Amino acid sequence: MTAPPVLSVGNLAKAYGGVHALDGVSFDVHAGELLALIGPNGAGKSTCFNVVNGQIRPDAGTVRLEGRDITGLPPRAIARLGVGRTFQIAAVFGSLTVLANVETALLASRGASFGLWRPQDGQARGEALDLLAQTGLAALADRPATGLAYGDVKRLELAIAIAGSPRLLLMDEPTAGMGTHERLALIGLVRRLAAARSLAVLFTEHSMDVVFGHATRVIVLARGRVIADGSVEEIRADPQVRAVYLGRSAATGERGS
Template identity: 60%
Template sequence: MSLLTVTNLGKSFGGVKAVDGISFDLHAGELLALIGPNGAGKSTTFNMVNGQLTADVGSIKFDGKELVGLKPREIWRLGVGRTFQIAETFSSLTVVENVQMALLSADRKLFSMWRPASAHKREEALALLDQVGMAAQADRPCSVLAYGDVKRVELAIAMANKPKLLLMDEPTAGMAPKERNELMALTKKLVTERNMAVLFTEHSMDVVFAYADRMIVLARGRLIAGGAPKDIRDHPKVQEVYFGTGKTFEKEKTSREIA
């Protein structure tokens, strides 16, 4: 049974159909990449799953529950985590305090008269940081971290509500190649250990082909292809939409490396 099932999903802005009747599913323990050229409808789709936008038509079922019409906070409490293209942390707080804030929210607690917030689930926060390789920097302020480390902290924060599904919007944006691979390898490890599902958007094709179990490709709001990376790589329609000349992704990657 699918953990996430999207059926005939559609969203228009004025007379423009940003997403036009797309359907796909996602299983536990799977990384699914949502790719497409600029204006394909990726962000609109992503934001409908997360509840930031409400679908005009269609269904989004997570673990059997309909998500359309729910607010992002309600969806988060069902077990859907999210990271953002631009990492979002409280720079004035320490690394561990950022994770503790997420744990407070997951527990639906704001404060306690008898116990300072800084003491709330510190050990659990440290355990999450250990999983992402950031326990040694727990008491440093987020403002002094390298960007790649901030992304790791954001991942720990996203894991605070024990998500069954993690939505990652351009997770490696702004990162160097080594950092990109380290973050995605870590994500893959967490997916296996927690039997969690990941839906991610990504412009870096080397990341997509290295780590995605399956891919779905959008163009002008419609789903044009879906399948394993090896099936998508040389798909004629995908090649046409991305490059217009029939060049393969490998050739494009080589061109980028030469540039």
């Protein structure tokens, strides 16, 4: 790949007490790529993820977004620079309609949240409906977000996360708590959206069917270090990965932990 990476993580280190949660982690994520971050429990996935999204400040190392140093910025500043994210337990704005959820996110990404007078209705309606169409929620636009089925909540959160046309999408266990069919449908949707928007996607995941069926590239963390970085096939064949991680369950198994 010749284009500069969207996300570039260099030599991240973070220790809790004497435990090195991250110990010199480096990797890049490119546009259009779905990079899966996997590893056994305690490998440092969550720490790494939270350093990138700004919730944790690293002890050392840098996080660069399209060349710009964003290390240690608060989450909302990182969001405004073009990073969308979803949560392990999907969070949406329960008291707003599905449409208003997306409109609110759209206006926030434009820095228009302090609009005090003109009603929000209509300020970003077309764009919001478009996003709902892309995520398959058009028919639910006027429904309150509270009453949605969990699969719809997940897709709504995805629509909110990409509302600001981010360059990078961070997804923390995107398919946690979903059935097999829904899981593959959601990650398929993410893949289509990433391709259409040349979006870089970094996600942590426990479901191996999702990782090996849809990721463009896989990074394996163990004890705070990157032990493998490559295509799905390369990771599947990597003896070290098999030893520390996949060895404990079949490569096609449901859960790796």
